[in-house]
Amino acid sequence: MSLSNEVLEAHDGASKGKYTIGLGQDCMAFCSEVEDVISMSMTAVTSLLEKYGVDPKQIGRLEVGSETVLDKSKSIKTFLMPIFEKCGNTDIEGVDSSNACYGGTAALFNCVNWVESSSWDGRYGLVVCTDSAVYAEGPARPTGGAAAVAMLIGPNAPIVFESKLRASHMAHAYDFYKPDLASEYPVVDGKLSQTCYLMALDSCYKSLCNKYEKLEGKQFSVADADYFVFHSPYNKLVQKSFARLLYNDFLRGASSIDEAAKEKLAPFLSLTNDESYQSRDLEKASQQVAKPFYDSKVQPSTLIPKQVGNMYTASIYAAFASLLHNKNSSLAGQRVILFSYGSGLAASIFSLRFSEGEHPFSLSNIATIMNVSEKLKSRHEFPPEKFNEIMKLMEHRYGGKDFATTKDCSLLAPGTYYLTEVDSKYRRFYSKKTIENGTIANGH
Amino acid sequence: MSLSNEVLEAHDGASKGKYTIGLGQDCMAFCSEVEDVISMSMTAVTSLLEKYGVDPKQIGRLEVGSETVLDKSKSIKTFLMPIFEKCGNTDIEGVDSSNACYGGTAALFNCVNWVESSSWDGRYGLVVCTDSAVYAEGPARPTGGAAAVAMLIGPNAPIVFESKLRASHMAHAYDFYKPDLASEYPVVDGKLSQTCYLMALDSCYKSLCNKYEKLEGKQFSVADADYFVFHSPYNKLVQKSFARLLYNDFLRGASSIDEAAKEKLAPFLSLTNDESYQSRDLEKASQQVAKPFYDSKVQPSTLIPKQVGNMYTASIYAAFASLLHNKNSSLAGQRVILFSYGSGLAASIFSLRFSEGEHPFSLSNIATIMNVSEKLKSRHEFPPEKFNEIMKLMEHRYGGKDFATTKDCSLLAPGTYYLTEVDSKYRRFYSKKTIENGTIANGH
Numbered sequence: 001m002s003l004s005n006e007v008l009e010a011h012d013g014a015s016k017g018k019y020t021i022g023l024g025q026d027c028m029a030f031c032s033e034v035e036d037v038i039s040m041s042m043t044a045v046t047s048l049l050e051k052y053g054v055d056p057k058q059i060g061r062l063e064v065g066s067e068t069v070l071d072k073s074k075s076i077k078t079f080l081m082p083i084f085e086k087c088g089n090t091d092i093e094g095v096d097s098s099n100a101c102y103g104g105t106a107a108l109f110n111c112v113n114w115v116e117s118s119s120w121d122g123r124y125g126l127v128v129c130t131d132s133a134v135y136a137e138g139p140a141r142p143t144g145g146a147a148a149v150a151m152l153i154g155p156n157a158p159i160v161f162e163s164k165l166r167a168s169h170m171a172h173a174y175d176f177y178k179p180d181l182a183s184e185y186p187v188v189d190g191k192l193s194q195t196c197y198l199m200a201l202d203s204c205y206k207s208l209c210n211k212y213e214k215l216e217g218k219q220f221s222v223a224d225a226d227y228f229v230f231h232s233p234y235n236k237l238v239q240k241s242f243a244r245l246l247y248n249d250f251l252r253g254a255s256s257i258d259e260a261a262k263e264k265l266a267p268f269l270s271l272t273n274d275e276s277y278q279s280r281d282l283e284k285a286s287q288q289v290a291k292p293f294y295d296s297k298v299q300p301s302t303l304i305p306k307q308v309g310n311m312y313t314a315s316i317y318a319a320f321a322s323l324l325h326n327k328n329s330s331l332a333g334q335r336v337i338l339f340s341y342g343s344g345l346a347a348s349i350f351s352l353r354f355s356e357g358e359h360p361f362s363l364s365n366i367a368t369i370m371n372v373s374e375k376l377k378s379r380h381e382f383p384p385e386k387f388n389e390i391m392k393l394m395e396h397r398y399g400g401k402d403f404a405t406t407k408d409c410s411l412l413a414p415g416t417y418y419l420t421e422v423d424s425k426y427r428r429f430y431s432k433k434t435i436e437n438g439t440i441a442n443g444h
Numbered sequence: 445m446s447l448s449n450e451v452l453e454a455h456d457g458a459s460k461g462k463y464t465i466g467l468g469q470d471c472m473a474f475c476s477e478v479e480d481v482i483s484m485s486m487t488a489v490t491s492l493l494e495k496y497g498v499d500p501k502q503i504g505r506l507e508v509g510s511e512t513v514l515d516k517s518k519s520i521k522t523f524l525m526p527i528f529e530k531c532g533n534t535d536i537e538g539v540d541s542s543n544a545c546y547g548g549t550a551a552l553f554n555c556v557n558w559v560e561s562s563s564w565d566g567r568y569g570l571v572v573c574t575d576s577a578v579y580a581e582g583p584a585r586p587t588g589g590a591a592a593v594a595m596l597i598g599p600n601a602p603i604v605f606e607s608k609l610r611a612s613h614m615a616h617a618y619d620f621y622k623p624d625l626a627s628e629y630p631v632v633d634g635k636l637s638q639t640c641y642l643m644a645l646d647s648c649y650k651s652l653c654n655k656y657e658k659l660e661g662k663q664f665s666v667a668d669a670d671y672f673v674f675h676s677p678y679n680k681l682v683q684k685s686f687a688r689l690l691y692n693d694f695l696r697g698a699s700s701i702d703e704a705a706k707e708k709l710a711p712f713l714s715l716t717n718d719e720s721y722q723s724r725d726l727e728k729a730s731q732q733v734a735k736p737f738y739d740s741k742v743q744p745s746t747l748i749p750k751q752v753g754n755m756y757t758a759s760i761y762a763a764f765a766s767l768l769h770n771k772n773s774s775l776a777g778q779r780v781i782l783f784s785y786g787s788g789l790a791a792s793i794f795s796l797r798f799s800e801g802e803h804p805f806s807l808s809n810i811a812t813i814m815n816v817s818e819k820l821k822s823r824h825e826f827p828p829e830k831f832n833e834i835m836k837l838m839e840h841r842y843g844g845k846d847f848a849t850t851k852d853c854s855l856l857a858p859g860t861y862y863l864t865e866v867d868s869k870y871r872r873f874y875s876k877k878t879i880e881n882g883t884i885a886n887g888h
Contacts, residue, residue, distance in 0.1 A: 100518065
């Protein structure tokens with residue numbers, strides 16, 4: 001289900017462009033009352049297995065990254081197990097990884113390490129990122145979103161980790177957290193969170209550059225990667241972040257900064273680190289310097305995040321999927337740098353390399369199967385009134401028991417799982433919408 | 445803080461032996477109002493680093509396993525980062541892993557895989573299991589407990605994974621879960637949970653035996669391991685579980701079962717799988733058969749779990765620590781099989797081998813540093829009335845904000861961290877009790 005940010009601005013009485021230009025966001029997806037992070041991940045996993053013809057028995061590890069808590073003990077991964085249990089496969093390692101929007105990256109790293117470890121048993125790993133980002137009524141509400149992404153991990157892949165080009169920045173911060181356990185909504189300090197994000201980016205980028213320089217014996221700059229993909233709570237922060245990398249390159253005297261750029265950034269050379277996060281003039285100047293690079297290296301990864309909103313753990317991988325969608329087979333041989341951020345805080349920057357890959361895992365086939373344009377087009381737009389109504393209902397039901405949903409799956413695509421009931425013992429029941437518009441019950 | 449189960453029986457008006465023999469538990473630890481899973485893990489981590497002389501800069505990965513949720517987004521790992529931040533080390537991968545009592549095992553596997561992967565940077569990994577197990581008043585309350593365990597992971601260790609001897613069983617179950625987000629207490633189906641545990645054990649053991657037989661070309665039986673360590677919600681289940689392995693060996697015609705044992709178990713040969721989980725006669729007969737093996741192979745790992753209670757993610761590693769404590773350097777060359785279980789459900793069986801190790805990481809030095817007997821002796825026993833009073837206060841404070849604790853750390857050992865305040869923004873503040881009985885504030 002989706003919502004237009006232009007329509008939402010008007011409805012909220014916000015100034016024109018506040019969401020669309022201020023945040024840089026076009027639309028926002030949300031879960032209706034028949035969907036949640038479990039149903040979305042069931043859909044993503046079964047869809048991946050079916051579309052690539054992967055036998056569920058071929059999965060040896062399954063991990064979920066999420067920050068949307070429906071149960072504080074039982075992992076989302078266990079809700080996905082029936083897909084494998086019915087094929088007799090219960091020997092599947094991995095549980096849920098969690099730290100705000102970073103959990104999916106932790107799950108991905110874990111899964112890749114497993115394939116490289118002596119305990120790997122030759123089967124595929126599967127990583128799922130699933131989240132529903134909802135905010136209390138007020139200025140943060142338009143920064144919501146919802147999505148699940150599934151990724152298959154194995155040897156001879158068309159997308160390969162450059163495992164030595166990785167750096168993390170982890171610290172203790174209260175920028176965004178969810179201490180009110182009874183509420184689905186986070187406690188957010190928006191300004192602090194943005195600063196934490198940019199500080200973590202600086203720290204990771206510096207460390208990555210140092211590691212690259214030790215390894216390769218030459219300086220690293222944004223010119224050394226073809227694309228950059230960022231965790232995207234809203235597009236404006238992605239613009240600022242990429243500009244920040246250029247500012248870093250400027251301070252490091254890197255080759256990506258030509259004479260004209262040096263001149264533009266010279267006034268900011270003497271800023272303290274703290275001042276640099278606050279300076280609007282620096283923000284403007286560095287975005288100007290970054291603009292041509294941004295258009296070629298970043299813009300191709302912004303489609304889905306701008307259309308779907310903040311997807312928390314899924315955000316960076318939906319951005320990555322946008323790049324695959326836009327550039328598909330032309331990516332072979334190229335390098336992409338990804339920056340993953342989760343409040344609290346955990347952040348990593350890492351490098352991937354593309355190769356052609358072999359069917360069905362070729363870059364072009366992946367783009368075909370993802371079918372991004374069609375999927376975005378087929379969404380159902382809701383008016384803000386209806387959206388707020390659904391948010392109210394979801395607020396009421398969060399953490400609740402003993403209710404049935406409408407079971408109305410008329411707006412869902414065939415193959416989509418949906419929530420039918422939460423019983424008196426809080427047990428959740430799901431069904432799958434079949435191709436023929438009927439449904440298959442899957443028990444709980 | 446601890447509680448005697450014999451005293452608790454009398455206080456609760458339970459029949460004599462209900463907790464001590466029925467559950468097989470001697471005592472139970474609990475967090476007082478100045479402790480929680482975060483303070484316990486801060487204490488465990490700083491204690492490990494100090495006692496082994498490990499520089500915080502030497503840690504490249506830190507992961508936490510826990511099912512005690514104080515925040516639904518911000519990981520416990522981030523609360524531990526100040527220990528490393530003050531040394532300038534923020535490049536530390538890993539977040540929290542979660543699925544009931546299994547999260548610590550997931551974190552451990554992830555950390556070991558990291559050391560074996562191409563992204564390992566030569567530094568140590570650190571795994572922390574931390575949980576506070578509390579139950580609503582009623583029959584489950586005496587199955588509580590509380591603990592944190594920290595484990596250092598690196599090459600050339602005295603405890604080595606036999607990585608090919610590992611099997612998992614993951615499935616969708618509602619045996620124990622925490623869907624009531626506002627409450628610290630779980631929803632538990634005790635009988636179902638026990639059956640799920642034993643079914644998962646059977647499945648893992650069968651799969652382990654198959655893998656061993658493929659690898660080694662000979663049959664596996666309990667005789668092929670020197671020790672067995674189980675996740676221990678209460679000791680009685682450990683007794684039943686080990687007996688279940690003997691029953692499995694019997695059904696498989698394994699060499700561990702002599703003629704006398706065969707005779708005792710013969711009446712149960714025709715039971716269906718379901719019947720076998722329900723049969724009290726089989727339970728009794730198999731425990732008789734298992735008894736001599738239990739005393740030598742299992743009993744050495746039962747000390748801490750019997751004294752501290754259910755420690756959720758820390759339980760199996762506290763059992764493992766008991767084995768190190770009891771057998772220390774005699775373990776060199778021996779094999780131990782561990783079974784980790786988390787409701788929901790996730791379970792793995794895996795094998796470790798011991799070697800002498802080099803100082804400070806020799807088996808005997810590890811046992812000396814753990815100092816288990818002294819630590820158990822120095823605990824403070826509380827009467828049940830005081831325990832219930834504290835439980836009430838904690839119930840009230842769970843998920844709350846804007847309160848200060850008594851800051852009374854008189855009963856805590858020097859070096860212990862404790863909670864001082866949760867402010868109006870739910871931010872948590874901790875201090876550390878110094879050697880001189882003063883305290884150092886560490887901010888938040």
